[in-house]
Amino acid sequence: xxxxxxxxxxxxxxxxxxxxxxxxxxxxxxxxxxxxxxxxxxxxxxxxxxxxxxxxxxxxxxxxxxxxxxxxxxxxxxxxxxxxxxxxxxxxxxxxxxxxxxxxxxxxxxxxxxxxxxxxxxxxxxxxxxxxxxxxxxxxxxxxxxxxxxxxxxxxxxxxxxxxxxxxxxxxxxxxxxxxxxxxxxxxxxxxxxxxxxxxxxxxxxxxxxxxxxxxxxxxxxxxxxxxxxxxxxxxxxxxxxxxxxxxxxxxxxxxxxxxxxxxxxxxxxxxxxxxxxxxxxxxxxxxxxxxxxxxxxxxxxxxxxxxxxxxxxxxxxxxxxxxxx
Numbered sequence: 001x002x003x004x005x006x007x008x009x010x011x012x013x014x015x016x017x018x019x020x021x022x023x024x025x026x027x028x029x030x031x032x033x034x035x036x037x038x039x040x041x042x043x044x045x046x047x048x049x050x051x052x053x054x055x056x057x058x059x060x061x062x063x064x065x066x067x068x069x070x071x072x073x074x075x076x077x078x079x080x081x082x083x084x085x086x087x088x089x090x091x092x093x094x095x096x097x098x099x100x101x102x103x104x105x106x107x108x109x110x111x112x113x114x115x116x117x118x119x120x121x122x123x124x125x126x127x128x129x130x131x132x133x134x135x136x137x138x139x140x141x142x143x144x145x146x147x148x149x150x151x152x153x154x155x156x157x158x159x160x161x162x163x164x165x166x167x168x169x170x171x172x173x174x175x176x177x178x179x180x181x182x183x184x185x186x187x188x189x190x191x192x193x194x195x196x197x198x199x200x201x202x203x204x205x206x207x208x209x210x211x212x213x214x215x216x217x218x219x220x221x222x223x224x225x226x227x228x229x230x231x232x233x234x235x236x237x238x239x240x241x242x243x244x245x246x247x248x249x250x251x252x253x254x255x256x257x258x259x260x261x262x263x264x265x266x267x268x269x270x271x272x273x274x275x276x277x278x279x280x281x282x283x284x285x286x287x288x289x290x291x292x293x294x295x296x297x298x299x300x301x302x303x304x305x306x307x308x309x310x311x312x313x314x315x316x317x318x319x320x321x322x323x324x325x326x
Contacts (some may be wrong), residue, residue, distance in 0.1 A: 001251030001277070004031045008038075008258040009279045010127040015039050021136075021256050024068060026061075033233045034258070036144050055084065067325040072134055075099065076127055097133040098240040101257035105273055112296045112307075120310060122275045132281035143280055145260030149237035158229055159199060159238070164222070167326070168194060168238075168245040168261075170203040171213075177269035178248045180314050186216055187319040188246070190280050192326065201226050201238070203252055209326045214276035249303065253278045264325045268314040269305065271298035285325060 002070040004027055007135050015023060015038050022042070025035050029045040044065065046052055052061045067075075069262050075082045075098035083098075090096045108116035128138045156162055171185045190300050200223040202213040210227035219222040228292060230238065236255065239245065245256035245263045247269045256263045257278035265286045272286040294313045299305055 001031075002254045004028075004034060005078065005251060005258050006276075006279065009140060009143055009250050010124055010131070010138065010278065011035070011041070012038050012258075013138050013143060014131055014136065016144060017138060018274040024065070025039050026065065030232070033236055036257075051121065057150045059088065061085060065089075066092065071095065072097070074130055074134070076130060077185055094133060097130050099123075101255075102275070102315050103128065106301045109271070109274055110298050110300055110305075112299070117273070119273045120278065124279055126275070135196075143260070145258075146240065149240045151241060152234065153239060155230060155234055157240055158226070159201060160222075161199065161226055161256055162241065164197055164199040166196075167198055167200045167202060167240045168203055168242045168252075168256065170245065170250060171216075172204050172209055173248040173250040173303065175269070175300075177305040177306060177310070177313075178250065178270070180266045180317065181249060182212065182216070183313075184315065184319055186316075188322050189216055189220070189223060191319060191323045192281045195221050198221060198222060199224065201234070201242070203239075204229065215243075238250060247278075249276065255315060257281055264322065266314065266317055266322070269297065269299045269303045269307070269310065270301065274298060274301050276301075281302075286293035287317050287321060287325070289313040 004216040010078055016166045018052045019040060021040045022040050024042050024044050026046050032043045035041055035043055044279050051057060058081060060222060064072060073086050073097035075086045078098045086096045086098060088148060102120055106121050109120060112114050124140060125234060128140060131138055171180060173179050189200060192198055202217055204210060204213050204227040213225040213227050217225040236268045239261060242256065242261045247253035247263060247265055249265060249267050251265050253265050258282060263278045263281050265284060271288060272283060277286055289297055293316055294310055296307060
């Protein structure tokens with residue numbers, strides 16, 4: 001989800017700066033709402049389970065895209081499936097460019113010994129490079145974000161007074177090493193809920209996460225668990241109305257950022273230096289674990305590697321430090 005959300009600011013900038021160029025965005029149907037409202041963009045649904053499954057399905061995808069008479073194929077994902085499709089386009093003589101993910105640099109940043117600890121190029125800069133290779137220079141320094149969505153009566157009934165300061169908190173991530181300890185997150189929520197002029201909205205997915213969020217929200221009148229209560233498109237509308245989002249290194253951070261919302265991120269095994277910091281957010285809003293106590297950090301680009309003795313690294317980010325960012 002985060003990978004797709006990170007493409008949105010760059011594609012939006014491209015559509016604004018080159019209004020005569022038609023864009024066909026290929027992605028899973030679930031992500032179509034990310035691209036709503038972008039001019040000159042047509043969304044093409046990638047059916048990974050049936051129509052476009054396997055090699056023959058990718059050939060079918062290529063043929064369907066080729067029938068649109070496209071002039072160039074831009075691969076912003078650079079994985080096996082997109083590599084197959086772009087190779088087929090290259091064989092037909094079409095212009096093809098792909099994002100350089102900087103895998104060697106990221107490996108140097110995350111290795112335990114002889115670590116090259118320095119900021120790497122952001123994914124947004126890497127995406128801009130892809131379009132520049134086609135001759136389209138992009139400027140994302142002064143982004144234009146979509147207007148806040150008008151909230152439906154259904155959402156307003158759940159969240160209460162929309163004129164309160166709306167704070168979103170997304171306390172989960174795909175990997176445990178990126179999740180702030182829930183007992184400390186409960187302290188953060190308690191401190192924020194102490195201000196009656198603020199409404200705290202908790203975001204998550206799945207039955208287990210929803211149950212945890214229910215227990216975290218229960219003690220407070222101005223804390224609302226949104227998990228499972230609204231559809232994904234409604235969730236995007238609600239996030240666009242937030243004053244600030246507190247998130248792990250996860251998709252929610254990138255969704256909020258692509259909508260122009262202030263984002264505070266918490267980093268455990270991963271680090272913003274790898275290039276995945278949310279779009280247009282100051283580095284001061286990225287709170288990282290203490291590298292003096294845990295010098296091997298970051299231990300992973302995506303958080304999928306566990307390192308013995310580093311389970312409590314995120315406990316070095318104290319709740320008071322987080323709350324001060326609001």
